[in-house]
Amino acid sequence: MTEVFKMDAPATDRRLDDMVQGLVGAPLDRPEGPLKVTGQATYANEWQVENMAHGVMVRAPGPSGRVVLSNRDDVAAMPGVLAVIQDERLLRNPAQGKANEAPVQGPHHAAYMGQLIAVVVAETFEQARHAAQSVKVTLENAEVVAVTSDTAAVEPQESKTLDQGDLETAMREAAHTVDATYTTPSHSSTPMEPHASIATWEGEDLILRGSYQMLKYNRNELADSLGIHPDRVRMLAPYVGGGFGSKLGIAPEAVAAAIAAREVGRPVSVALHRQQVYEATMRRSDTRQRIRLAADAEGRLIGLGHDALVSNLPGETFAEPVLQASHFLYAGANRKMSMDLARVHRLCCGSVRAPGEAVGVTVFESAMDELAQQIGMDPVELRRRNIPDKDPESGKPFSSRRFEDALDSGAKIFGWADRPGVKERREGEWLIGYGMASAARVNVLMESQARVTLTPQGTARVETDMTDIGTGTYAILGQIAGDMLGLPRDAVEVVLGDTSLPPAAGSGGSWGASSSGTSVYLACQAIRQQLAERLEVSENDLTLKDGRATFDNQTRGLADILQNDEIVKLGHVEAGETSEAVRQATFGAYFAEVAVHAATGETRVRRMHGTFAAGRILNAKTARSQCLGGMTFGIGMALTEELAFDPRDGHVANHNLAEYHIPVNADVPQLTVELLEERDDWANPMQAKGIGELGICGAGAAILNAIYNATGVRVRDYPATLDKVIAGM
Amino acid sequence: MKTELTINGTQHKLELDPRTTLLDALRHHLGLTGSKKGCDHGQCGACTVMVNGRRINSCLTLACMHDGDEITTIEGIGQPDNLSPLQQAFISQDGFQCGYCTPGQICSATAMLEEIAEGWPSHATEDINDRPSLTVDEIAERMSGNLCRCAAYPNIVEAIRKTAEESA
Numbered sequence: 001m002t003e004v005f006k007m008d009a010p011a012t013d014r015r016l017d018d019m020v021q022g023l024v025g026a027p028l029d030r031p032e033g034p035l036k037v038t039g040q041a042t043y044a045n046e047w048q049v050e051n052m053a054h055g056v057m058v059r060a061p062g063p064s065g066r067v068v069l070s071n072r073d074d075v076a077a078m079p080g081v082l083a084v085i086q087d088e089r090l091l092r093n094p095a096q097g098k099a100n101e102a103p104v105q106g107p108h109h110a111a112y113m114g115q116l117i118a119v120v121v122a123e124t125f126e127q128a129r130h131a132a133q134s135v136k137v138t139l140e141n142a143e144v145v146a147v148t149s150d151t152a153a154v155e156p157q158e159s160k161t162l163d164q165g166d167l168e169t170a171m172r173e174a175a176h177t178v179d180a181t182y183t184t185p186s187h188s189s190t191p192m193e194p195h196a197s198i199a200t201w202e203g204e205d206l207i208l209r210g211s212y213q214m215l216k217y218n219r220n221e222l223a224d225s226l227g228i229h230p231d232r233v234r235m236l237a238p239y240v241g242g243g244f245g246s247k248l249g250i251a252p253e254a255v256a257a258a259i260a261a262r263e264v265g266r267p268v269s270v271a272l273h274r275q276q277v278y279e280a281t282m283r284r285s286d287t288r289q290r291i292r293l294a295a296d297a298e299g300r301l302i303g304l305g306h307d308a309l310v311s312n313l314p315g316e317t318f319a320e321p322v323l324q325a326s327h328f329l330y331a332g333a334n335r336k337m338s339m340d341l342a343r344v345h346r347l348c349c350g351s352v353r354a355p356g357e358a359v360g361v362t363v364f365e366s367a368m369d370e371l372a373q374q375i376g377m378d379p380v381e382l383r384r385r386n387i388p389d390k391d392p393e394s395g396k397p398f399s400s401r402r403f404e405d406a407l408d409s410g411a412k413i414f415g416w417a418d419r420p421g422v423k424e425r426r427e428g429e430w431l432i433g434y435g436m437a438s439a440a441r442v443n444v445l446m447e448s449q450a451r452v453t454l455t456p457q458g459t460a461r462v463e464t465d466m467t468d469i470g471t472g473t474y475a476i477l478g479q480i481a482g483d484m485l486g487l488p489r490d491a492v493e494v495v496l497g498d499t500s501l502p503p504a505a506g507s508g509g510s511w512g513a514s515s516s517g518t519s520v521y522l523a524c525q526a527i528r529q530q531l532a533e534r535l536e537v538s539e540n541d542l543t544l545k546d547g548r549a550t551f552d553n554q555t556r557g558l559a560d561i562l563q564n565d566e567i568v569k570l571g572h573v574e575a576g577e578t579s580e581a582v583r584q585a586t587f588g589a590y591f592a593e594v595a596v597h598a599a600t601g602e603t604r605v606r607r608m609h610g611t612f613a614a615g616r617i618l619n620a621k622t623a624r625s626q627c628l629g630g631m632t633f634g635i636g637m638a639l640t641e642e643l644a645f646d647p648r649d650g651h652v653a654n655h656n657l658a659e660y661h662i663p664v665n666a667d668v669p670q671l672t673v674e675l676l677e678e679r680d681d682w683a684n685p686m687q688a689k690g691i692g693e694l695g696i697c698g699a700g701a702a703i704l705n706a707i708y709n710a711t712g713v714r715v716r717d718y719p720a721t722l723d724k725v726i727a728g729m
Numbered sequence: 730m731k732t733e734l735t736i737n738g739t740q741h742k743l744e745l746d747p748r749t750t751l752l753d754a755l756r757h758h759l760g761l762t763g764s765k766k767g768c769d770h771g772q773c774g775a776c777t778v779m780v781n782g783r784r785i786n787s788c789l790t791l792a793c794m795h796d797g798d799e800i801t802t803i804e805g806i807g808q809p810d811n812l813s814p815l816q817q818a819f820i821s822q823d824g825f826q827c828g829y830c831t832p833g834q835i836c837s838a839t840a841m842l843e844e845i846a847e848g849w850p851s852h853a854t855e856d857i858n859d860r861p862s863l864t865v866d867e868i869a870e871r872m873s874g875n876l877c878r879c880a881a882y883p884n885i886v887e888a889i890r891k892t893a894e895e896s897a
Contacts, residue, residue: 242829621823
């Protein structure tokens with residue numbers, strides 16, 4: 001029985017700093033790299049499964065009504081068709097992250113246009129696709145339902161309401177005030193790999209090869225959806241082609257594949273096509289956000305307000321947590337916040353990279369720029385002046401927080417001192433502007449387990465159902481184990497993405513690396529302890545390097561110490577009192593230079609820099625790449641990304657990659673990233689914090705603030721497309 | 730429909746549904762899953778392969794249109810123990826994260842370097858009468874048909890630039 005380690009006290013011993021193998025923190029290549037660059041890494045829909053049939057899903061053509069497949073028999077008779085399935089257990093929408101149970105089920109009533117209401121199975125993909133496209137779906141007794149927040153029923157979220165001090169009076173008495181309302185549209189995660197599953201039944205047991213981020217929850221969600229015991233389900237996802245939140249919860253294609261495979265008595269693959277990914281996975285809620293800022297003559301905030309309207313399908317509890325960082329990023333005694341949730345019949349809202357802060361900090365940072373402009377103060381100085389001593393609402397201390405250092409260092413690296421005045425710099429037809437914004441994201445530790453085996457051959461194996469969705473899990477878990485056990489990186493094998501392995505936290509909320517990393521650390525710590533006991537020394541006096549143990553002025557090889565035994569230990573971490581005792585978050589600052597075309601309003605990002613502080617960095621190369629990715633999401637949010645809905649029926653009008661504009665290579669300059677050295681003893685025994693989402697939490701504001709600096713145009717309706725910029729010029 | 734394809738130097742005789750795209754022929758019928766399906770509409774570039782030396786989106790063309798053609802996929806560019814210089818550079822520069830767009834990026838970049846060597850201009854070329862040089866802008870422009878949501882773009886550009894520099 002392995003003890004559960006609860007993070008109840010700060011880990012001030014900083015044991016990783018004592019290790020001498022030199023792996024943790026180093027910018028090492030991803031060990032799975034050779035497989036990925038040669039196309040040999042196996043993603044969900046790439047397993048070679050014998051006798052596999054193909055399923056293609058069918059969509060609802062409207063947002064309401066009873067679903068009737070009016071030519072079902074004709075379709076069933078088409079060449080190659082094996083089944084047309086509209087089982088009660090099909091999902092209305094994906095499960096929310098960590099749901100751990102089935103989401104709303106039932107394909108007989110449409111709740112949004114694009115809902116997946118049936119699956120057609122055929123011998124070949126071509127036959128299945130043709131048959132699925134041939135299904136005539138009618139919606140009977142359809143009602144007029146709200147598809148935009150303007151006409152929808154709105155539910156105040158009482159638990160999100162804050163009223164501290166007296167913001168109204170502060171706004172009246174302040175030397176400077178901003179009261180601005182911003183809007184952000186819905187966003188799509190848009191991972192490059194569309195959602196796909198291959199289901200294979202072996203008797204009563206189901207093997208599901210899927211593309212998922214959090215397998216221990218996904219297994220339970222899938223089992224609950226099917227009405228079977230979770231022990232009957234094994235999920236495999238060793239490689240996931242991006243997730244960004246859209247693969248957190250079990251999704252319609254997995255349940256459809258499992259039901260279909262049962263019905264036709266063969267393995268079935270169901271892959272969503274790109275339009276279905278846009279129409280029926282998850283969206284980030286659209287938001288309307290009113291920001292109020294009240295500052296004294298020196299730019300010190302005496303009050304701030306953040307009121308948000310978000311949306312979701314009826315019955316869904318997820319409400320985009322846009323206020324999350326507003327609670328602690330800046331000081332100000334008088335604070336007022338609220339959130340309303342509009343019930344709209346559009347595809348489900350859930351987590352998209354950095355739910356909450358991605359749009360919440362971005363909008364708040366735009367408003368802070370308005371305040372700096374009004375006061376006539378350097379925007380960096382305005383932020384610096386408003387860094388609170390302690391959490392301004394709870395009064396709790398912060399854990400590590402190199403926020404001011406990030407502002408200062410980022411400004412220096414970027415050359416912020418050289419920034420032009422508003423509409424001051426022009427190069428030919430291009431107006432040049434600089435902008436900046438702060439970055440902030442909450443930090444979370446989640447329960448996670450991993451098994452580590454040390455062999456007498458001087459190798460180790462790390463096993464957990466953790467996933468690597470591009471985040472670098474394969475790299476960092478090997479680095480942690482290698483450092484702790486004194487093994488070269490290549491001597492550590494990391495096995496992931498299989499629910500038959502110890503359950504991990506999963507990839508979400510930026511907690512994956514620190515949570516699953518801690519479980520590996522703990523397992524290795526237990527192995528070190530056992531080695532020390534065998535050698536009759538204190539674990540603290542044991543130095544492990546290159547497969548050899550040094551202690552008491554002697555050195556012995558692992559084979560000699562272990563004889564023929566392996567040491568196998570399980571690491572198991574849970575959050576503890578440090579999650580409550582302090583305010584834990586990651587911080588940073590973005591700086592951007594844009595060129596806005598004087599005649600067309602087109603914005604090009606010329607330079608962009610981010611400085612981030614996220615505790616101990618586990619791999620400088622993969623951590624930097626995470627930041628590049630986040631900042632690029634920010635470029636998309638600032639300039640192009642918007643799910644466009646038809647206001648009549650909630651139809652996603654731009655449900656493809658040619659019309660939902662994620663940044664392409666030419667839209668992204670050679671971004672630069674600085675990672676500050678930091679240890680957060682309160683976070684976990686590795687002193688590491690999450691970094692997967694920090695790069696997006698405010699990034700877009702740096703660009704819109706730069707557009708203002710270049711043109712004098714303040715776009716309050718994201719994204720800043722040409723029409724909005726040129727209208728103000 | 731009978732179709733003969735030469736893929737990575739090996740001849741394959743296939744009997745395919747005429748609706749089968751070149752991409753699906755590779756993935757479903759030949760077990761060559763290195764070419765990825767990201768959109769199936771020619772919008773993302775994940776399925777990029779080379780046909781008779783030129784890069785194309787294999788999802789946008791039917792297999793039966795390529796009877797007799799020479800096709801190079803990522804599997805023909807290198808293997809884990811025998812990487813091409815570009816593949817190695819993608820690893821060193823961290824030119825990918827999830828890895829799903831990566832084979833397409835590498836096929837695309839391999840053909841793109843040939844296009845530059847042959848002097849083809851692009852939107853980013855300063856003077857179309859001059860030979861294009863391998864600037865960041867040129868590479869970014871020519872690689873913009875290959876989307877990467879993880880956004881490894883700066884690293885992809887660096888990997889391509891370094892590879893070209895070292896082979897020059």
